Each structure stands twice: as C-alpha cells, then as structure tokens.
Amino acid sequence: MPGILVAFIGMLVFALGYRYYSRFVAEKIFRLDPNYVTPAHRYKDGIDFVPTNKFVLWGHHFTSVAGAAPILGPAIAVYWGWLPAFLWVILGTVFAAGVHDFGTLVLSVRNKGQSVGTLAHRLVGQRAKILFLFIILILVLMVNAVFAWVISNLFISYPASVLPVFIQIPLAIWIGYAVYKRNKKMLLPSILALAIMYLTAVVASKVDFLQIDLVQYMGGEGGSGLFGLGAVSTAFLIWIVILMVYVYIASTLPVWKLLQPRDFINSHQLVVGLGILYLGLLFTNPEMTAPITNENPDTPWLPLLFITIACGAISGFHGLVSSGTSSKQLNKETDARFVGYAGAVGEGVLALVSIIAVATFFTSTDEFMATYASFSDANAVGLGTFVEGAAGLAGGLAIPPDIAVTIVSIIVVSFAATTLDTSVRLMRYIIAELGIEYRLPALTKTHVATTIAVVSSAALVLLPEGPKGFGSGGYQLWPLFGTANQLLAVISLMLIAVWLKRLGRNYAVVIIPMVFVMFMTLYAMIQQVLFEWSWMGSAPNTLLFIFGAIILIFALWIIITAFSVLTKKEENSLEI
C-alpha cells in the first residue's frame, strides 16, 4: 500500500473528526457559548490572562505539547504491524485525545482557568491533590529517565548530531540575551540560529573529526571503557552524566536564559521537520513494507499497543497544558474547539508520519521482521528506524542521506532535550510542593530539590540492565511512561465526566474513552507487574516491579475514586 494513501486516509479521518465529531461535542455536549466571559477577559492581567487570537493560541498550544514522545511511541508500536498503530493513532486522536484536550480546556475555562490539579482538589479533596502530585512526579521521573536514554542512544548511534546539538546551547543563550535584554525581535535571530545549527550538521556529516563518537574513541563496540565496562556501556555512562549535569544547570537557570530561546528554535524545527517529512512523502511515494499486522508477535498487542502509543493517541500531559496555560488565554469559549481539538489533531499528524516513516523504511517485509524480531528489539531499534526512515523521506527533497539522518536526529534530540529540561524543572517544583505539604522545608530549596530530581532520574536510567549493558535499559521504562501518562488522562476525563454529569448532560463521549483507557492501562499493568517483573514472573526485575506496583496501586485508587465520585449524588461543587 502506498504511504501517501495511508497519510491521506489518516488526514481525512482527522478532518472529518474535526469537522463533525468536534462540532457535535462542542454544540451538543459542552454547549459552548460565544458570549461567555472567558477567564482571559474576566481576570485580564496582561501576563497569564490575556485574550489571544485562536490561531496564535493553537500554535503555542501545539508547540507546547508536541515533542519526541509522539515519534517514539508509534515507531515502537509498528512492531505489531502498521495497521493497529495507525488505527489507534487516528481513532485515539478523534475520539480520545481530541475530547480529552478539548474537554480539559473547556472545564478549566468554566472554572476560572484553574488547572486540572486544583480542580481535582476541589472535587475530591486533599487526597486527590496528593494523588495527582505523585502521579505527575512518577510521570516526570519516567520522562527524565526515558529521554536521557533516548538522547544518549542517538548521540552514540549518530555522532554527527552531537556538535550541532551542543551549538544550540550558546546560540539559545545569545538569543535569550538579545531578546530579553536588548529587546530585539526574535524571529530573525532564532532562524539564524537554526541555520547555523543545520550548517554545522552538514559540515559534521562530511568531516569525520567533527563527529564526537565516544564508542570509536574507545576502540569500537568491542573496546574496553572505564571501570571495567565495555565501550558502549561507558559511552552511555558518559553521555548520561553529561546530560544530567546539563539539566541540573539548565533547570535552575531562569527560563528566559536557555529554556525559552531553545523553544523558539525548536518551534522552527517542528515546522521544518513536519514540512520535510510530508513533502518528502509526497515526492518519494514509498510503499508500506512493514506487515499490515504481525502474525506471530512474542508480546500480544492487546493491551500493550494502547500503552506504547500514549502521546499521539491520548496523553494526560496535554491536559496540564490545556488547563495550565491555554485556558487562561482563550479569547472566546467557542475557540476552545479549534485550540484543544485541533491541537490534538496536530499531535496525531506527527504520530502518523512517524508510523509511515518506519513502515516505509525497509526494502521488504522480511527485512522488517528481521529487525523488529521481538518486542524488546522493537523498543531498542524503534527510534533509530524512525531517524533512518525519516531521512529516506527527506531524500525525496534531494537532501543527501547522511545529512538528512543528522538533521532528523538533531530534531529528535532537541525535542527530547527540551522535554528533559522542562520535566526536571517540573519535578523540582513538585518536590518543593510535597515539601510544603509534608512540612519538610529542606525539600523546598532549589538545589536540594534539583539534586533529588537529577540523582533519582540518573539512578532510574542507569539501573535497569539493557541489551547493550550499563545505561541502555531506559527503553524498558517506556511502557511505564505510557501508563503514568494514561493515568493522568483518566483523571482528567473523570473530572470532565463529573462536571458534565452535574450539568445533567450526556457524558458518554467522555466516559467511553475513559473506561477504555483505564481498562487497557490496568490490564497492561497487571500483566507486566505481576506476570513479568515480579518474583514469580517471567523476567523478575525489582526496580521495575516497585515502580510498576506504585503506578498499579495509584490506578486502582483512581478507579475507586472515580466510581465513588461518579455515583455520589452531590451538590454542585464545580461552577457551570
């Protein structure tokens, strides 16, 4: 089947979903009112609460939610064949992610622009707030560990990408200085920075000594490294230590110095990346060589598919952005449909191209089956295959393959690095908040909280043993990341359902995806935690068992809470 046809069907479903389903939800379920005074107008302060043009807000919302996760998940899930991943991405986006992102936005707008965490507190009480904080804490811990591994892995596999990625740091600091201290416009400096990065990428792809290849420095894959470890293990160790030192510094600096200027550059990269991939797809028109479905998988697709692809189908993290920042800037309530639903569609478009890039990369189905031989292999090679596949699509625009590979890996690393930076910062805030909650003032200190965040993330990424030895076990955490993310989405959907129920509206559009995601998460957790990682399982692993068990307990807790809140006949504690 041609890749273009798959992309076309996906786009068509997204368009129909937006045109009809989101309109149905907006008019019949949420009953959006164009005359409702949104928090952006009611609490207008010129800072957080600012009425913003819907296209501008959509762009900001989309760049905030899009990252490396909607690329990595689908690239792994193609293991079960491209059709299951494709269906989950398009149906998940239309019926789950769209409703979730749109719903959290409307819920927050109707409740003074408050975040999902605060709403959970008001609705269920203190217990829900703590539960919420712990789930976000686990989520960001997973993000730190997974993305530190992802970046190290890409640095080792594509050494030409190292230099351009590191050049981005001084360039971002320069933009930060020019924009915030010299009051310059940011469009031109950030485009210039991107041009310098890509120019470095072109040079580094052609000149060997500009490629920082740690494994090669230690005598290749068979070489020996530090502390009696192999060359690859040592390379992982060195990159992870460097990354952790970097995030420690980056997450304690003021946001304008590094984080925000990096985001400006990355916004261009998102546009460039999507543009190159879809245009390349149009020009190359490759065939889908991956099988439609994998007949003999060693790990069943049910329920793991729904955990492996979180961002791109449904992601709790989006609810934090919807209710945290976007809801405070919505000009008209009716704009929520475009910002929330089309924001989720944007993420779906990114996940879709990830599936196509991987599924069209191989020359034959046999080659695909040999590379994606087991689920564990799929986890290990997924991202690399996406980079190679995306470079193949870029070839349609006459970009040489070695340069295309370097640029695609830079894009993925940049997304992952910004996510890592933001998530360590978020973890620091949560630790500080827990410190206030449990009266442990030491935890509220910036450097204590950051040290805890960085050390625990480093431990989590270094401890599980992977196929390439020390530090390569990060991919084992991917399903756990998916579960934590889905649990967050379940809580948000539950809050929307409670709100709709109290308004006397039909809440089936929310409760169906909620029950579906909750069931799949629970099913996957029980399967993995009890039958795989526990002492009586097939692959005992104490660390993963402990983390999995904590998430499982939280999941059960949420189900009990959801059930009791939904069945309780209570007076209106949320505004309408």
Next chain:
Amino acid sequence: MLDQMKKILQLYEEMLEIPHRQEIARELRNEDDVFLLLLYSEMVGIPNPVFYYTLELYPFMLEKFHDWHLRMGMEKSPLSGIRCC
C-alpha cells in the same frame, strides 16, 4: 499573496512571542511590586520617612494597589482607613 504571507509570518511570530511577552510582563510586574513596597513599606512595619507624601499617590493607583495586595497574599487591604475591597 504577499500580504497573506506577511499575515501568516506575523501570526507565526506572535505564536513564538507568547512566552516571551509573558516573561517580560512578569518581570515588569515584579519590579512594580518592589516599587510599591518601597512606597508603602510603612504598612508592613518598615519605617518610611516619605510615607506621608507617597500616600498622596494612593487614590491614583487604587486599582493597581488592590491587585498588588492580592498578589502579596493579603486578601483585604492592609490599610484600615482607606479600603479598596
């Protein structure tokens, strides 16, 4: 065509500028808060010899003052004589 391109570019630039604008506005507000604190430090127990004169500015910044004391964590105006809320 050119106008449309310009419009798209302008929208794109605005998208990028949201966090930047927020950050600048936040810093300016923080500076304003410190300035107000200097003007009305007497209210929080720090002796201020020019308080008598700065108090004259108060009617002109009633709304701003109200937002300020809310941000400073005081739900009601700390002034017993003149109340804004």
